[in-house]
Amino acid sequence: MKTILTGIRPTGNLHLGHLFGAGQNWVKLQDDYDFYLEIADVQALTDNFNDPQKVRDNVDNIVKDLLSVGIDPKKVHIFIQSRIPEIAELTVFYSNLVTVARLQRNPTVKTEISQKKELFGNEGESITYGFLGYPVSQAADITCFNGELVPVGEDQEPLLEQCREIVRKFNNIYGDTLKEPEGMFTETKRVKGLDGNEKMGKSLGNAIFLVDNEETISKKIMNAVTDSNKIRKDDPADPDKCMVYYYHRLVNSDDNLKTICSECKKGARGCVQCKKELIAKMNEFLDPIREKRKYYDEHPDEVKKILDEGTEAAREVAKEQMKKIKKAMMIDY
Ligand code: ATP
Ligand code: MG
Numbered sequence: 172m173k174t175i176l177t178g179i180r181p182t183g184n185l186h187l188g189h190l191f192g193a194g195q196n197w198v199k200l201q202d203d204y205d206f207y208l209e210i211a212d213v214q215a216l217t218d219n220f221n222d223p224q225k226v227r228d229n230v231d232n233i234v235k236d237l238l239s240v241g242i243d244p245k246k247v248h249i250f251i252q253s254r255i256p257e258i259a260e261l262t263v264f265y266s267n268l269v270t271v272a273r274l275q276r277n278p279t280v281k282t283e284i285s286q287k288k289e290l291f292g293n294e295g296e297s298i299t300y301g302f303l304g305y306p307v308s309q310a311a312d313i314t315c316f317n318g319e320l321v322p323v324g325e326d327q328e329p330l331l332e333q334c335r336e337i338v339r340k341f342n343n344i345y346g347d348t349l350k351e352p353e354g355m356f357t358e359t360k361r362v363k364g365l366d367g368n369e370k371m372g373k374s375l376g377n378a379i380f381l382v383d384n385e386e387t388i389s390k391k392i393m394n395a396v397t398d399s400n401k402i403r404k405d406d407p408a409d410p411d412k413c414m415v416y417y418y419h420r421l422v423n424s425d426d427n428l429k430t431i432c433s434e435c436k437k438g439a440r441g442c443v444q445c446k447k448e449l450i451a452k453m454n455e456f457l458d459p460i461r462e463k464r465k466y467y468d469e470h471p472d473e474v475k476k477i478l479d480e481g482t483e484a485a486r487e488v489a490k491e492q493m494k495k496i497k498k499a500m501m502i503d504y
Contacts, residue, residue, distance in 0.1 A: 346499050
């Protein structure tokens with residue numbers, strides 16, 4: 172049985188980007204693989220080191236969200252990154268196998284630095300050693316569990332490539348020890364944000380969260396970006412330039428989509444009506460998730476137990492893998 176490793180940063184709640192992007196695979200794949208799902212609190216601290224409370228609170232939040240969308244803890248080992256010290260240890264070992272220039276050229280790192288100007292400066296001049304090195308820590312996450320398949324969003328592909336380079340270098344120097352991981356992507360590789368941004372992200376202020384209540388959903392959808400050429404209600408518009416249609420495609424039926432699309436193109440559909448229909452569909456979609464979420468809110472002990480057991484199972488694997496790695500590196504005293 173192949174091993175899957177993936178992760179999520181406890182920086183906020185689960186959003187539609189997770190659910191229709193990488194997370195769609197998580198729910199689908201849990202039956203057929205040995206599956207490790209990391210709550211990446213150490214990685215979350217790389218750009219939230221000054222807000223530990225946020226990271227701490229979001230560990231529970233994100234786990235409850237994951238459970239409420241159908242991740243089954245009997246099938247998936249959900250674990251906390253900081254409770255696996257082997258990952259931190261491996262990060263130090265791997266830091267010799269990657270150049271600073273290569274990290275600075277990593278497209279994901281570059282994009283994320285530019286999105287965090289307040290923290291890292293306009294030109295990234297205040298970037299920390301820890302943030303620059305987070306692809307190295309991600310390579311440690313994956314290889315610590317011998318992860319072969321990594322279901323992630325498209326934004327993570329350059330990090331996987333960086334991991335494969337580290338693996339190749341490690342195997343060349345220390346002998347064949349680590350596996351090169353492969354990415355797994357869903358049909359919707361990257362779900363767009365309410366503002367039309369190519370990526371919906373927790374930290375980007377453009378996400379629909381699964382815990383959003385009806386009022387918040389309504390406000391967000393009412394403010395979503397539509398085709399800017401449509402001024403009056405009966406102007407024809409291009410659904411492909413409209414975020415409202417984009418989200419209709421996620422939660423509405425094919426028949427309804429055809430009607431929406433043709434009415435929009437003909438100018439027979441106003442944006443307000445279209446947004447109201449989306450709000451209703453979105454709430455219908457979220458209701459069963461909200462119901463399950465409520466259960467876990469009321470049973471925090473169950474959530475703690477799931478995390479303890481998942482972490483314990485993951486730790487056992489990490490310890491074994493670390494023995495192999497230290498032996499290869501001749502530091503197995
Ligand atoms: P942050 O803004 O804190 O980085 P995030 O929304 O990017 O949060 P992560 O925890 O970094 O979420 O990502 C977890 C996983 O979900 C990753 O595999 C990532 O690629 C995937 N993912 C996140 N946003 C999207 C999206 N909009 N579309 C597809 N996959 C996504
Ligand atoms: Mg991210």
